[in-house]
Amino acid sequence: MAFIDALGTVTGWSEGARRLTGRPAGDVVGRPAAELLAGPLPPDALAARTGTVRLRHHDGHLIEVALTACPVAGADGESTGYVVSADPPGTPLAAEAFEQASMSMSVFDLQQRYLRVNETACKVMGVPETALTGRFFPETVRDTAYNQGFLNHLREVAETGRPIRYESFADAPALNREHLWSIEMWPLRAASGELTGVAMAAFDNTEQYWARRRLALLNEAATGIGTTLDVVRTAEELIDLLVPRYADFASVGLLDWVLGADEPPMPPAGGVVLHRVAHGSTREGNPGAAVPIGGTDVYSLDSPPTRALREGHAVLSQAGEPEFAEWLHERNTRSPEGRPFRQGAHSLIAIPLRARGTTLGVAVCVRMAHPDAYGPDDAVFAEELGSRAAVCIDNARRFARERSTALALQHSLLPRGLPGQAAVEVAHRYLPCGSLAGIGGDWFDVIPLSGGRVGLVVGDVVGHGIQSSATMGRLRTAVRTLADVDLPPDELLTHLDDLVTHLTSDDSGEEVAELGATCLYAVYDPVSRRLALAAAGHPAPAVVLPGGTAEPVPMTAGPPLGVGGLPFEATELELPEGSVVALYTDGLVENRDRDPDGALEELRRALSAPSDSLEALCDDVLKAVLPDQHADDVALLLARTRALGADRVATWDVPPDPAQVAVLRQAAGERLTAWGLDEAAFVTELVVSELVTNAIRYGEPPIQLRLIRDRALICEVSDASSTSPHLRRAHAYDEGGRGLLLVAQLTQRWGSRQTGRGKTIWAEQALPGT
Structure with a gap:
């Protein structure tokens, strides 16, 4: 800026x-202003004064x-001179651009x-600008880490002459929240190259920042929600x-209905009742929870949650x-004492949880x-976000429903109570799968x-699943x-x-599930104390002799069921009374995180340990061998x-002579008298007579008669x-054919x-008195 008098000085x-x-x-002062010019003035410059x-x-x-x-x-109103200001060409427009820029710009x-x-x-x-011009930057802001960093950057540009660009998330004196600033600082130089100042421009990227945050949350939801097929855990996530x-x-x-097994009802016409499954708060003690987990929220007809549920949008x-x-x-009103939103709550959003066209609930x-x-x-x-979470909740709901259905089917197909028999004392356990795979098709039977x-x-x-449970039921019935x-x-x-x-190759056109299966079938005779068994791809059982240790039965497992074309081999062994036979499925010893040989060794140790009863032994085995989370x-x-001794079994060799029938009938009656079963003598003698006569007449020697006093009186002729x-019905004039009919009656x-x-x-035949 210069001052020039009326004479141009x-x-x-x-x-x-x-x-x-x-x-x-x-x-310059005192000399003509024209000496500063490098050329003549433009013709209209004097008139326009610019x-x-x-x-x-x-x-x-x-x-x-x-x-x-x-x-x-001057004092008389006459012009005494001029104040001349100079800017680079276009500077007025540039100044306007500086002033009107949408980004914050400053010069230091x-x-x-x-x-x-x-x-x-x-x-x-x-x-206003007048409150800032000439003031030291730290004097105009609070002493915060962000402002100290800003000051350090200003000093760095002033000292090094190198521009700086960075991002910072911080508040500002006149703003009500933190903003994301993209800040650029660069040095100002004179024509000689000398540093004269530092310019700064700060662009507010807050909206883009929150958009990125929302996108990041959606990406996180893809991996953070639905990690388990559990409805409550999914809501907590x-x-x-x-x-x-x-x-x-x-x-x-x-x-x-989401938490139960029912299908969705019609949409509610009035207010709704929602079951609280999860909540969270930034405040200690979760003061925002008006109802506890498991409680119910009742919302009026016009409340935001009800509207979100009814209208299907946030x-x-x-x-x-x-x-x-x-x-x-x-x-x-519903909140416990001391837990209302007394102040601060200023905004809410009710989010419908909709999946596959059905609303499951509301997040508030x-x-x-x-x-x-x-x-x-x-x-x-x-x-x-609500849509993604709802799909995960619905998946968990469907899984829970299928699992409960499969489990109910599994339990209905497994034996509810083992039938009475005297050959063995039994104890059993069935544990459904604890993994996401669902209920499998394991079964047992006596x-x-x-x-x-x-x-x-x-x-x-x-x-796993309902199909496997249904297949298990078919196989158990077939066995x-x-x-x-008596195969x-x-x-x-x-x-x-x-x-x-046959089931696997069914060509009916319906979808047929994979029917591969394994099975172990064993028959124990308490008279001979012999155990005969065969396996189809199934682990061999373990046997614990009285006073001994558990050992696996040496046997050939054979191919799994459904392979076809390969034979199965039977194994027989004689067991002393009081031996324990342990049959199990592979879920007990096989796990991808365990060594199978180590699991078998744990099983042998657990079976060999003394126990008060078979029931206690079952629990001890599961506790020692089974991991906390079993995948099958x-x-x-x-x-x-148990064994039926000679005092409960009577055996006679039968000569192929019809005259021996009366002798054997009398011997059978005497044995029943010795057993105290005189009441059964008449029927038993008739049965012995008919069966022995048929064996002599139609069978081949050697012939043997055996009476067994067990839970019933058994008569056998071999x-x-x-x-x-x-069995057939004899006609009126037939001389025979009525013997087996009498036995059956x-x-x-x-x-x-x-x-x-x-x-x-x-x-x-039933024993007298039973």
């Missing part, structure tokens, strides 16, 4: 003019500037004092995501709105300490057989049916294998053998013929079984 020279021209005041002219710098180079002359009037000297700020910076600082980054308090309420409500005040009043988010109210962008985000024998079964169907035919273990598995192969179903069946008799049940040396015909 320079009378005043500012520091700015000195910096612009490089000429000190002593060289224009672009060329000045000659002290070092000789030319400077093109825009001059503006403002006349100065090298001592970090304000030289100039634009209008946006004044709004951020909350004061949603709360963990919302608090504190999106809400100061959040709750999740679900409809009744509902915003702010302090000052009638529905917000009503919701807050209802909430504080409330802001208190967070300064910003929920807006349209928050609603869009909330609906997307089947009373003829002659006081008993069949022991364990099996495992491939896969029972084949066991009633040996290897033959029974052969027929069972044929059945599985487990079935365990323990059987302690011969070397493989031809089995059949007089006894509880009868039948025949094939043996390695022929067949055995047997009949059972």
Whole structure:
């Protein structure tokens, strides 16, 4: 800036003019202003008192500037001279751009004092430019880590002359929350290259920042929600995501049917009742929880949660709105003493949890300490997040429902009470799968057989879920049916294998699940104390002899059921009375995190340890062998053998002579008298007579008669013929054919079984008094 009198002589020279021209005041004041020009004035410059002219710098180079002359009037009103200001060409427009820039812009000297700020910076600082100009930056702000860092950056640019660009999340004096600033600082230099100041521009990237935060939350929801197929845990994961980054308090309420096994009812016409499954708060003690976990939230017809549930989209409500005040009043009325939202709650959003076109519940988010109210962008985000969480909740609900259905089916197909028999003492355990795979197809069974024998079964169907449970039921029924035919273990598995192969190859057009399965079938005879068993791809049982240690039974497992074409081999061993046979499924010893050999060794040690009873031994085995989290179903069946001694079994060899029938009938009556069973003598003698006569007449020697006093009185006649008799109705003039009919009428049940040396015909009758 310069002062020129009416004669064109320079009378005043500012520091700015000195910096612009490089000429000190002593060289210019008192001399004609025309000497500063490097060329003639533009023709219209004098009349307009403005224009672009060329000045000659002290070092000789030319400077093109825009001059503006403002006349100065004396006391008499006459012009006494001019105040001339100079700016680079276009500077007025540039100044306007500086002032009107949407970003905060400031200029500092090298001592970090304000030289100039634009209008946006004044709004951020909350004061006019005059309150900042010339002041040291730390004097205008609070002493915070952010402001100290800002000052350090200003000093670094002033000292090094290198520009700096960085981002910072901080508040500002006139703003009500923290903002994300993209800040750039650069040095200002004179024409000589000398540092003269530092300029700063700060762009507010807050909206973009929150958009990125919302996107990051959605990405986190993809991996953080639904990690377990548990409805409550999934709701808790949603709360963990919302608090504190999106809400100061959040709750999740679900409809009744979501937590049960029912299908969704019609949408509610009035207010709704939601079951609180999860909530969270930024405040210690969770003061926002008006109801406890497991309690019920009752919302009125016009409340934001009810509207969100009914309308299917996020509902915003702010302090000052009638529905917000009503919701807050209802909430504080239900709240326990000392836990209402007394102050601070200013905004809420109710988020419907919808999946596959069905609303499952509502999540409610409330802001208190967070300064910003929920807006349209928050609603869009909330609906997307709620949709993702709802799908996970619905998946968990469907899994829980299928699991409960499969478990109910599994329990209905497993034996509820083991049938009475005297061959073995049994104890059993069944533990469903604890993993996400679902209920498997493990099963066990105890089947009373003829002659006081008993069949022991364990099996495992491939896969999990309802299909596996249904397949298990079919196989268990098939095993029972084949066991009633009194097939040996290897033959029974052969027929069972044929059945599985047939089911797998079903060409009815319906979807057929994989029916691979394993099975172990064993038959124990308490008279001979022999155990015969065969396995189809199943682990061998362990046997604990009295006073001994558990050892696996050496046997060939054979192929799993459904492979077809390969034989099954039976194994027989004689066991002393009091031996324990442990049958189990592979879930007990096989786990991807365990060594199978180590698990088997743990099983042997647990079975060998002394125990008060079989029931206690079952618990000890599971506790010692089974991990806390087992990935498969487990079935365990323990059987302690008993023996029927000579005092309860009578055996006679039968000569192939019809005259011996009367002798054997009398011997049988005498044995019944010795057993105290005279009341059964008549029927028993008739049965003996009929069965022995048939064996002599139609069978082949050797023939043997055996009476067994067990839970029932059993009469058996064996011969070397493989031809089995059949019950038929005799005609009026037939001389025979009525013997088996009489046996069937007089006894509880009868039948025949094939043996390695022929067949055995047997009949059972109840003991007197039972």
